[in-house]
Amino acid sequence: MSMADDIETSETASVQVAVMRRRPALRVAMLTLGPILAAFVLSAVILMLVGVDPLKYYSYILQRGLFSGLGLEQTATRMAPLLFLCASLIIAFRAGIWNLGTDGQFLLGAVIAAATAPLLVGVLPGWLVLLVGFVLAALVGALWSILPALLRAYHGVNEIITTLMMSFLGVLFASVLVKLVFLDPATTVPQTRTLPVADRLPRLFDTSISSGLIWGLIAVIAVHLMMTRTAFGLRLRMVGANPHAAAHAGLSVPLLTMAVFALSAGFAGLAGASEILGVAGNVRADWNPAYGLMVIPLVFLARFHGIAAIILVFFYSAMLIGSESAARRLGVPQDFTLVLVASLLICLGLGEYIDHRMRQKEQ
Amino acid sequence: MSGLATQEMDLPPDPGAGVIGLNNVTKHFPGVIAVDNVSLTIHAGEVHVLLGENGAGKSTLVGMLAGLQEPDDGFLALAGNRARLASPVASLDAGISTVFQHSMLVPTLTVFENLILGAPWYKRPNRATIEQRMGALQRDFALSLPLDAITGELSLGQQQQIEIARALLRDSRVVILDEATSMLTPQGAEELGARMRKLVQSGLAVIFITHKLSEAYRFGDRISVLKQGRLAGQLGPERLATLSEDQAIDEIVQLMFGRDSGGGDAERRQTSCTDEVLLDVVGLETEGGADVMGLHAISLQVRAGEILGIAGIDGNGQKQLAEALAGQRPVARGRVQLQNNTVTSANVAERRRMGLRYLTDDRLGEGSIGAFPISDNTVLKDVGEPPFWLRGIERPAQIAQHARDLIQHFQVRTPNETTPIGRLSGGNIQKILLGRELLGNARVVVFNKPTYGLDLQNIEASRQRIGEIAAAGKGVILISTDLDELMALADRIIVMEGGRIRGTLDNDGGGEALRLRIGRLMAGEELEQKATA
Amino acid sequence: MEALLTEAFLSSLLTGAIVAAIPMLLAGLGEQMSEKAGVLNIGIEGMMLMGAYLGFFVAFQFDSIWLGFLGGIVGGMLVAVLMAVLCVRLGLNQIVIGIGLTLGVEGLTALLHHFQFSRTYPRLPAPVRADLPLLSDIPVIGPSIFSRHPIVYIALLSVVVLAYLYRRTNLGMTLRAAGESPAALDVAGGNVEGVRVFSVLFTGAMAGLGGAYLANVGAGLFIPFMTGGAGFIGIVLAMLARGRPLWVLIGALIFGAALSLTTALQVAGSNIPTDVIQMLPFAAVMLVLMVFGRKARLPAALGISYERGAR
Amino acid sequence: ADVDTIAVLTPEQGSDFGWNQQGVDAARAAAEATGVEIIVAEGLGYGDVRAPMRELAAEGADLMLAHASGYNTAGPEIADETGVPVAIVDSPEALKAGLVADYTLSGHEGAWLAGRLAAKMTTTGTVGIVVSGEPPSWNSQSAGFAQGVQAENSDVKILYSVIGPAAYSDAAGGNRVTTSVIAAGADIIFGQGNGSSFGMIQAVESNKATDGSDVLFIDVIGDKSSLDKGHFLTSVVWDMTPVYTAMIEDLKADKFGTRSYAISLADDSVKLLKTPQVDEVAWGEVMAMRDQIVAGDLSIEPIFDAQAVRDLVTVSE
Numbered sequence A: 001m002s003m004a005d006d007i008e009t010s011e012t013a014s015v016q017v018a019v020m021r022r023r024p025a026l027r028v029a030m031l032t033l034g035p036i037l038a039a040f041v042l043s044a045v046i047l048m049l050v051g052v053d054p055l056k057y058y059s060y061i062l063q064r065g066l067f068s069g070l071g072l073e074q075t076a077t078r079m080a081p082l083l084f085l086c087a088s089l090i091i092a093f094r095a096g097i098w099n100l101g102t103d104g105q106f107l108l109g110a111v112i113a114a115a116t117a118p119l120l121v122g123v124l125p126g127w128l129v130l131l132v133g134f135v136l137a138a139l140v141g142a143l144w145s146i147l148p149a150l151l152r153a154y155h156g157v158n159e160i161i162t163t164l165m166m167s168f169l170g171v172l173f174a175s176v177l178v179k180l181v182f183l184d185p186a187t188t189v190p191q192t193r194t195l196p197v198a199d200r201l202p203r204l205f206d207t208s209i210s211s212g213l214i215w216g217l218i219a220v221i222a223v224h225l226m227m228t229r230t231a232f233g234l235r236l237r238m239v240g241a242n243p244h245a246a247a248h249a250g251l252s253v254p255l256l257t258m259a260v261f262a263l264s265a266g267f268a269g270l271a272g273a274s275e276i277l278g279v280a281g282n283v284r285a286d287w288n289p290a291y292g293l294m295v296i297p298l299v300f301l302a303r304f305h306g307i308a309a310i311i312l313v314f315f316y317s318a319m320l321i322g323s324e325s326a327a328r329r330l331g332v333p334q335d336f337t338l339v340l341v342a343s344l345l346i347c348l349g350l351g352e353y354i355d356h357r358m359r360q361k362e363q
Numbered sequence B: 001m002s003g004l005a006t007q008e009m010d011l012p013p014d015p016g017a018g019v020i021g022l023n024n025v026t027k028h029f030p031g032v033i034a035v036d037n038v039s040l041t042i043h044a045g046e047v048h049v050l051l052g053e054n055g056a057g058k059s060t061l062v063g064m065l066a067g068l069q070e071p072d073d074g075f076l077a078l079a080g081n082r083a084r085l086a087s088p089v090a091s092l093d094a095g096i097s098t099v100f101q102h103s104m105l106v107p108t109l110t111v112f113e114n115l116i117l118g119a120p121w122y123k124r125p126n127r128a129t130i131e132q133r134m135g136a137l138q139r140d141f142a143l144s145l146p147l148d149a150i151t152g153e154l155s156l157g158q159q160q161q162i163e164i165a166r167a168l169l170r171d172s173r174v175v176i177l178d179e180a181t182s183m184l185t186p187q188g189a190e191e192l193g194a195r196m197r198k199l200v201q202s203g204l205a206v207i208f209i210t211h212k213l214s215e216a217y218r219f220g221d222r223i224s225v226l227k228q229g230r231l232a233g234q235l236g237p238e239r240l241a242t243l244s245e246d247q248a249i250d251e252i253v254q255l256m257f258g259r260d261s262g263g264g265d266a267e268r269r270q271t272s273c274t275d276e277v278l279l280d281v282v283g284l285e286t287e288g289g290a291d292v293m294g295l296h297a298i299s300l301q302v303r304a305g306e307i308l309g310i311a312g313i314d315g316n317g318q319k320q321l322a323e324a325l326a327g328q329r330p331v332a333r334g335r336v337q338l339q340n341n342t343v344t345s346a347n348v349a350e351r352r353r354m355g356l357r358y359l360t361d362d363r364l365g366e367g368s369i370g371a372f373p374i375s376d377n378t379v380l381k382d383v384g385e386p387p388f389w390l391r392g393i394e395r396p397a398q399i400a401q402h403a404r405d406l407i408q409h410f411q412v413r414t415p416n417e418t419t420p421i422g423r424l425s426g427g428n429i430q431k432i433l434l435g436r437e438l439l440g441n442a443r444v445v446v447f448n449k450p451t452y453g454l455d456l457q458n459i460e461a462s463r464q465r466i467g468e469i470a471a472a473g474k475g476v477i478l479i480s481t482d483l484d485e486l487m488a489l490a491d492r493i494i495v496m497e498g499g500r501i502r503g504t505l506d507n508d509g510g511g512e513a514l515r516l517r518i519g520r521l522m523a524g525e526e527l528e529q530k531a532t533a
Numbered sequence C: 001m002e003a004l005l006t007e008a009f010l011s012s013l014l015t016g017a018i019v020a021a022i023p024m025l026l027a028g029l030g031e032q033m034s035e036k037a038g039v040l041n042i043g044i045e046g047m048m049l050m051g052a053y054l055g056f057f058v059a060f061q062f063d064s065i066w067l068g069f070l071g072g073i074v075g076g077m078l079v080a081v082l083m084a085v086l087c088v089r090l091g092l093n094q095i096v097i098g099i100g101l102t103l104g105v106e107g108l109t110a111l112l113h114h115f116q117f118s119r120t121y122p123r124l125p126a127p128v129r130a131d132l133p134l135l136s137d138i139p140v141i142g143p144s145i146f147s148r149h150p151i152v153y154i155a156l157l158s159v160v161v162l163a164y165l166y167r168r169t170n171l172g173m174t175l176r177a178a179g180e181s182p183a184a185l186d187v188a189g190g191n192v193e194g195v196r197v198f199s200v201l202f203t204g205a206m207a208g209l210g211g212a213y214l215a216n217v218g219a220g221l222f223i224p225f226m227t228g229g230a231g232f233i234g235i236v237l238a239m240l241a242r243g244r245p246l247w248v249l250i251g252a253l254i255f256g257a258a259l260s261l262t263t264a265l266q267v268a269g270s271n272i273p274t275d276v277i278q279m280l281p282f283a284a285v286m287l288v289l290m291v292f293g294r295k296a297r298l299p300a301a302l303g304i305s306y307e308r309g310a311r
Numbered sequence D: 001a002d003v004d005t006i007a008v009l010t011p012e013q014g015s016d017f018g019w020n021q022q023g024v025d026a027a028r029a030a031a032e033a034t035g036v037e038i039i040v041a042e043g044l045g046y047g048d049v050r051a052p053m054r055e056l057a058a059e060g061a062d063l064m065l066a067h068a069s070g071y072n073t074a075g076p077e078i079a080d081e082t083g084v085p086v087a088i089v090d091s092p093e094a095l096k097a098g099l100v101a102d103y104t105l106s107g108h109e110g111a112w113l114a115g116r117l118a119a120k121m122t123t124t125g126t127v128g129i130v131v132s133g134e135p136p137s138w139n140s141q142s143a144g145f146a147q148g149v150q151a152e153n154s155d156v157k158i159l160y161s162v163i164g165p166a167a168y169s170d171a172a173g174g175n176r177v178t179t180s181v182i183a184a185g186a187d188i189i190f191g192q193g194n195g196s197s198f199g200m201i202q203a204v205e206s207n208k209a210t211d212g213s214d215v216l217f218i219d220v221i222g223d224k225s226s227l228d229k230g231h232f233l234t235s236v237v238w239d240m241t242p243v244y245t246a247m248i249e250d251l252k253a254d255k256f257g258t259r260s261y262a263i264s265l266a267d268d269s270v271k272l273l274k275t276p277q278v279d280e281v282a283w284g285e286v287m288a289m290r291d292q293i294v295a296g297d298l299s300i301e302p303i304f305d306a307q308a309v310r311d312l313v314t315v316s317e
Ligand SMILES: Nc1ncnc2c1ncn2[C@@H]1O[C@H](COP(=O)(O)OP(=O)(O)OP(=O)(O)O)[C@@H](O)[C@H]1O
Pocket: B029, B030, B032, B033, B034, B035, B052, B053, B054, B055, B056, B057, B058, B059, B060, B061, B425, B426, B427, B455, C309
């Protein structure tokens, strides 16, 4: 299957965004805010159906996730792994590769970071411990994508199934590693050794915000610039948009494809490391936050644009934090955030379609 | 057959209204008026030829008749009655069958399935009826098709026959053929001409689009010329009957381009060939496969200033040869030498750096990236190179300037350099690719069907450029299915058949005799055999 | 390990394989039709889950497991309608919308479950078995295969029906054309959008039925996230089956057997750690992909939306 | 110290007839018994619980019951950070005066009794253990059950099966695995799982044992007898109220974090449930053994390691 065509449509979509920029601000506002409003209304209806006051719920989420100091700190901390995952997906999607295996890559990266960092504390200087953890996580993440990469690059096997399968496998394998290999002998609960709080990524200023946030932001922006402003990025995009043209232009499509997998999976591994070295400190058996699939709609809504992705991740994190709190206070399970994201996706999709039709009518 | 006969009965009593009428039809696209206030009448019993340069609006007209697009202004009339063709179904129901320029068959279905494609889903396919009717078509039109073959495995000519058969099976009143001869051999084109004649004799109307003016004259009863979306003029049957071919062509060219053609057939180029061998190929072989032709024992030399023509029916290894030379296709055996450097194992980029250029015939498939702006496409083969990139960082201003220069120099018709290249017409894309290949230090350039699908004016300009390249002391390999083109440009002509070189001929300006010898070789006859025979 | 190949081992292997295979079979057959028509239906996991929820809800409300299956079909189709509108009609990206719908349904059903059932956990009565006469008396095989819920036989039968449909009918041909070359189908007077919408709805129905089977026969109640990736497995099965329903069945059985083997090996007292055994089915799929992956030819227009006259 | 508010944090909803429900119900009961307010934070998932813990601390909780083994890294860290005492599970070494206490719960004695009961009542001579995962507290019950079965009748075969990945809510997986185990001969199933137990129950209800008799189910932790349709044999029911109550008392007395807490047969915080399916004679004998354990005449060592459990059940002839 040529997913390239899909990417191509999204390339044209980003062209459309550029066109949109030239249109009246009011219309743009309508086309962006309208669907967002509609999504919130749609979700509100669902809330009302189960007997929850939506206004109360939304204002609670806002207050908890955004407008309280504590909430904002938690939101910022939660962003770090999501940002690394955005970086991972922006590379892949812009290069026409559907890496749906980030969950497995994330977890294995997390496990290797958790397995090594605590052992190195005291052996190496603190910053080096963290660096080694991150580097290993990136390598292991990339390693886990090598089969899908080879199959895609040299045999044209669709990466959607292979990455999904490797993701399922990776999640299990991470669990096996925790239970059988990297087990902390000091606990009965199967988990890795714990990196002491003091040895984790430093917190920002006087807050509980992990500095993983900064690295995540850097990762997304760096990836964005790489994909849009460099020769390497253009080569990757060429492979994604039309591999035949890339080969015709003298590029090694298989090698570049491998590079895309390695980079994308590597960043997914970094995401895992950032969660462990920044926040969690260890990996428990069967732990799987499943951020990977969740981030895909966000990256897509951001049209693979780094800055837009950062903004979306910020709001999404705020929603996560707020809804965790609301789950307890208003009795609405956190799963509701999934409903909200899906409605956003649907409404923005519809909005784009309506806009498209309107422009067609005008001509 | 009976179906066709009753068809004739159904024809409208008033022949003046025609089967189809286009009344002041206008179609806009972003930034262009594709069809501008055109009125045309299509008559039963006539082959109606549509001519016009690239982007003149022919395909858009066809699109409207086929139900793919609707006019913004004006209206269509069927048998004198105002009608809407809002979908392909409406068009088919109105008795209009279209054979599009690009194959509209499903390659993985059998011929039989393609013939009945579009039948209601709840109906059982009725094989016996189709077989019976195919029998009738074979009698009347010499259309014979293997019903159970997988369509994609048949030759392009056979595939086109399927489309024509499908049109006939539908009991159409109107058959539209858009650039149907561009893929055919001269004989194939003649056969198609004969078929069109039979069709109109049985009472149908045929709309035939071509860029070949002599075909228009020979096959057409009526010729309409479009120019920038407008109807520039029409030659009716009475008028055509009074004109000789040359006179008609002169008149058409006048209508199309508003100037004189400068003398029918292109003049043969003055040779600029020297003795210096730029490209030396010895015993080149490539692996074949189910759907690719393998190359066998290809040896050839290109000298500085020489144009080496390669003739052959499409699909006889020409493309594989071009790809093997460019480094895009692995070589199984043999040696390729470029100016004393053996490049047999060099990759595309390395060969390009050494001055080997390849202009592909697959403009959209591999020549360009449709969604990327023109500017990026102009430097697609130089990604990372100065002055467009500095230490890997893009310099957008440089690239844009370069693209604007190229657009101006090659007279590319486009709003600006940020337009996605996929939106240009085939001819304009071709100009950009041509410009891209000639950038920098080219030594040997391989052209694969450089003028395929271009209009006369652009063909002429392109041929001129190819001549200039040779004159500048570069080596040129010119692959073409158009014998006129080869005979006008090439110093020597190699004929390929079945992945082999069947013979090499000096282009001595031998006219008909040379043409005949090439034709025999194209059909697979060996030079020696002919000599001994 | 001596206990391998005992009757107990074989029975538990076969039984488990069939029980595990059915939802994946239904999902795989459904997905196959979408893929044939050119729609990569990643939303199938969500359709299954919705089918599970609504299937259980209806079965519970009306106290009828058969009405429940109907409810499951409707549930799957409700999600499929969204998919059809967004991806087929409006041409939005199939992968992203599919993932989005799956996430949305996960959230929605968890929410509804929370407010409806999470305090009481009502359960359905044990489903009836239909013993096939004579066949069910064969030792080992009989009770494992021929003494199951009627839905199992319906699922097996649909393999035959679909194989016939794809090979012998105009609908089958139209589906293949829509996936291979929608433009060609369109200009030939076929209804690309119609057939694609149909295929997506069919996928919804099959996935919904599979979900309802999971909830009503498999578990007797609805649990959030209970499909646990069965829909994704369905996608893999469909992609590997190269358009043949029989291969979906074979794939589902192999996958079911691998899943079941994890139990059977444990029952047989194997000393391999459970987590390692549990990697088997996925490793098996990867192996199949490595060996046969390059042959898994997919429809040329798979995943690409069709817009008339666009290029 | 002053204690006016406690908080309990559970990964799933406190209405699952199991671990979460027991935690929430017991925390409420303990709060009532000691006269303090309670904040229930349920359904927090198995991910990072630091955010809700910080929030609860900020809201004035004086004690946080982190009721999931997944919370035992975050718990002490937040206790350190905020100074609010936290109780965690499965971490006996983590005690920290005034800040961290552990309550590692093991129903192994109850499970042992259930094993004896099962061995008495099986007609096929085979019983099954089906679990959705292998956390230590479940391992200890699996091991206890197996030891009980063997102590009663070493000829009874014990089949052991873990459902699979992310199986806590995999009800269909529970059904499938249990069906397989029944097909392999088991007529009594000792099942441990959250959502997946419902699948096990479904399998027990819809399958006959290989000898044609009804299959019976032994549940753990919660009391699902309200859902019973005649297939429940018993349940190893836990009650954490005494544990939580003691914690609150200790905190008030500034002794929090100096000891671990446990449940036991002695105070009925672990007990067997009697259902109509239980054979009266067998029940009497089992209750007698309970009294022996309480009296200290019999002692059963808990086994927390998954591999050790598998060594116990592996049929090696
Ligand atoms: N879908 C479209 N969107 C935008 N512009 C279009 C579209 N289709 C056609 N046009 C414009 O309409 C003009 C006429 O196009 P048309 O395809 O009819 O030309 P043509 O006569 O068939 O040319 P050619 O000889 O190259 O086939 C072109 O200049 C093109 O720019």
